[in-house]
Amino acid sequence: QVQLQQWGAGLLKPSETLSLTCTVYGGSFSAFYWSWIRQLPGKGLEWIGEINHSGNTNYNPSLKSRVTISVDTSEKQFSLKLSSVTAADTAVYYCARERDANSGYPLDYWGQGTLVTVSS
Amino acid sequence: EIVLTQSPGTLSLSPGERATLSCRASQSVSNSYLAWYQQKPGQAPRLLIYGATSRATGIPDRFSGSGSGTDFTLTVSRLEPEDFAVYYCQQYGSSPLFTFGPGTKVDFK
Numbered sequence: 001q002v003q004l005q006q007w008g009a010g011l012l013k014p015s016e017t018l019s020l021t022c023t024v025y026g027g028s029f030s031a032f033y034w035s036w037i038r039q040l041p042g043k044g045l046e047w048i049g050e051i052n053h054s055g056n057t058n059y060n061p062s063l064k065s066r067v068t069i070s071v072d073t074s075e076k077q078f079s080l081k082l083s084s085v086t087a088a089d090t091a092v093y094y095c096a097r098e099r100d101a102n103s104g105y106p107l108d109y110w111g112q113g114t115l116v117t118v119s120s
Numbered sequence: 121e122i123v124l125t126q127s128p129g130t131l132s133l134s135p136g137e138r139a140t141l142s143c144r145a146s147q148s149v150s151n152s153y154l155a156w157y158q159q160k161p162g163q164a165p166r167l168l169i170y171g172a173t174s175r176a177t178g179i180p181d182r183f184s185g186s187g188s189g190t191d192f193t194l195t196v197s198r199l200e201p202e203d204f205a206v207y208y209c210q211q212y213g214s215s216p217l218f219t220f221g222p223g224t225k226v227d228f229k
Contacts (some may be wrong), residue, residue, distance in 0.1 A: 045220040
């Protein structure tokens with residue numbers, strides 16, 4: 001059974017860097033791409049970016065200048081950093097696994113979500 | 121960027137009724153790389169349908185997906201009390217790689 005467990009700071013001040021990590025339990029780590037998604041308060045879902053075990057990344061162009069996603073394959077972890085946060089970055093952040101290409105990469109396993117609040 | 125539009129915004133129904141949710145894309149979705157998710161308050165989204173028509177593991181057969189190109193539909197044949205939630209469609213393939221629709225809320229009439 002695959003489980004994703006995420007953690008990181010939940011309260012930040014403007015201009016600080018958001019930092020979250022997701023650990024994967026069960027299943028293969030190297031066979032998949034891994035994503036970060038966020039959900040703004042009371043709103044829909046926004047994809048942030050993805051990474052694979054080799055460190056290949058793709059980012060949402062709207063956030064690309066501030067986002068870094070990294071991987072630690074030995075620990076089966078991947079991490080998100082979002083710099084220069086503002087109140088507009090307040091959201092629930094999720095990590096998720098992308099299923100295979102034949103399926104069209106749907107997000108089939110999700111972390112529990114972390115509420116990140118940016119406030120002075 | 122492919123923009124997904126979902127309708128209606130809210131669907132008010134009773135248990136046992138049929139729910140039909142629509143997702144329309146601004147451009148054709150490659151290879152029917154269209155998925156549907158269910159989200160309940162305080163929970164992460166749950167994958168229901170992928171490849172427009174395939175049910176994810178453990179999803180009851182009252183959930184079905186159809187469509188191709190720019191028009192897709194999620195149908196719940198007979199609503200159970202646990203099906204009242206928000207449903208999102210999502211496409212893969214165009215930059216940004218993943219985009220989501222704004223969601224349809226299915227609530228009690």
